[in-house]
Amino acid sequence: MRIPFNKPYMTGKELWYISQAHHLGHLSGDGSFTKKCNAWLEERVGCNKALLTNSCTAALEMSAILADLQPGDEVIMPSYTFVSTANAFVLRGAVPVFVDIRPDNLNINETLIEAAITPKTKAIVPVHYAGIACEMDVILGIATKYNLIVVEDAAQGIMCTYKGKPLGSIGHIAALSFHETKNIMSGEGGALLINDPNFIERAEIIREKGTNRSKFFRGQVDKYTWVDIGSSFLPGELISAFLWAQMEEAESITKRRLAIWETYHQSLSELEKSDLLRRPIIPDGCVHNAHMYYILVSNLEQRNGLLTFLREKAIYAVFHYVPLHSSPAGLKYGRVSGEMVVTNEVSDRLVRLPMYYEMRVEDVDLVVEVVSKYFSKNK
Numbered sequence: 214m215r216i217p218f219n220k221p222y223m224t225g226k227e228l229w230y231i232s233q234a235h236h237l238g239h240l241s242g243d244g245s246f247t248k249k250c251n252a253w254l255e256e257r258v259g260c261n262k263a264l265l266t267n268s269c270t271a272a273l274e275m276s277a278i279l280a281d282l283q284p285g286d287e288v289i290m291p292s293y294t295f296v297s298t299a300n301a302f303v304l305r306g307a308v309p310v311f312v313d314i315r316p317d318n319l320n321i322n323e324t325l326i327e328a329a330i331t332p333k334t335k336a337i338v339p340v341h342y343a344g345i346a347c348e349m350d351v352i353l354g355i356a357t358k359y360n361l362i363v364v365e366d367a368a369q370g371i372m373c374t375y376k377g378k379p380l381g382s383i384g385h386i387a388a389l390s391f392h393e394t395k396n397i398m399s400g401e402g403g404a405l406l407i408n409d410p411n412f413i414e415r416a417e418i419i420r421e422k423g424t425n426r427s428k429f430f431r432g433q434v435d436k437y438t439w440v441d442i443g444s445s446f447l448p449g450e451l452i453s454a455f456l457w458a459q460m461e462e463a464e465s466i467t468k469r470r471l472a473i474w475e476t477y478h479q480s481l482s483e484l485e486k487s488d489l490l491r492r493p494i495i496p497d498g499c500v501h502n503a504h505m506y507y508i509l510v511s512n513l514e515q516r517n518g519l520l521t522f523l524r525e526k527a528i529y530a531v532f533h534y535v536p537l538h539s540s541p542a543g544l545k546y547g548r549v550s551g552e553m554v555v556t557n558e559v560s561d562r563l564v565r566l567p568m569y570y571e572m573r574v575e576d577v578d579l580v581v582e583v584v585s586k587y588f589s590k591n592k
């Protein structure tokens with residue numbers, strides 16, 4: 214029996230809503246399904262404005278435009294993240310300044326941020342890894358002190374909270390992902406969430422190719438025209454219709470994933486007690502969404518050995534991230550602040566185990582059994 218790493222879950226209503234969009238005949242962006250999704254996000258997250266985008270990458274690119282970054286401006290972020298966190302800002306000529314992560318939750322180490330600030334620093338991008346919140350109180354305190362914009366990369370953070378506040382509602386701006394690999398998805402997809410109302414009007418313009426078309430549709434101007442830079446950042450209605458079916462099931466999807474996560478967590482506790490691996494740590498005040506289940510093994514050799522052993526048994530696990538600071542583009546466009554000790558180590562030691570909605574308890578048991586077998590042979 215084969216256990217894939219991920220299997221996108223369809224709720225069963227996606228094609229029905231797509232057929233409704235087809236019937237309504239409005240297939241470009243900002244039709245009724247996009248509006249429903251935006252309203253759901255505004256209510257659920259409590260942000261001032263939600264705008265669906267083609268991807269989290271697109272939402273991050275919009276954030277970089279909104280932050281008004283000029284060539285040479287600096288943006289503080291972890292190196293242990295997906296490329297888009299940095300790329301979106303590099304496209305504006307800004308310099309990513311990479312800071313090491315915390316050993317417990319693998320998020321940016323908030324105690325190292327202040328040392329990375331220079332007169333050129335304009336923004337901080339905390340990435341909520343695995344849907345587990347960064348230490349936002351400290352990060353916001355630093356941002357206020359130095360007058361910096363906070364862009365939450367909440368790609369993995371739908372349905373998660375920090376001290377009771379939904380992720381995406383805390384920084385000035387936030388970006389969500391609805392990529393196929395995420396808990397709630399539309400193949401490709403994302404959203405820009407705006408908490409600082411000063412960014413709303415410009416965000417609508419940037420998303421609509423630099424025009425004031427949104428104002429025109431609301432009857433606030435009698436013709437629309439080119440007023441700013443921008444691009445085509447909005448999804449068509451077929452994507453939004455698909456996403457709506459997923460949003461309707463967001464609670465039950467999260468609940469089920471959390472049950473799978475908990476099964477892994479309980480079953481792997483003995484191996485952790487024997488010091489063979491480390492399980493995820495969820496700090497107090499953080500509610501996560503079971504986006505992923507990862508383990509940390511001792512070293513690179515053991516990590517590669519475990520991945521191969523699992524694959525031989527048709528179980529597909531993966532590792533990530535190759536740190537951005539040492540990647541070719543990271544070396545060219547970014548710089549580090551301080552040592553990247555934890556980032557380098559975690560990137561060698563992390564294994565993401567299979568995790569998807571339809572995973573059965575037997576599947577989790579089998580993965581855990583094979584992991585245990587590997588350790589009994591390779592202590």
Ligand SMILES: Cc1ncc(COP(=O)(O)O)c(C=O)c1O
Pocket residue numbers: 268269270271294295297298340366368369389390391392402403
């Ligand atoms: C932390 C992080 N940021 C950004 C992205 C980009 O998301 P998208 O594929 O929706 O552009 C991802 C995707 O996995 C991610 O994990």
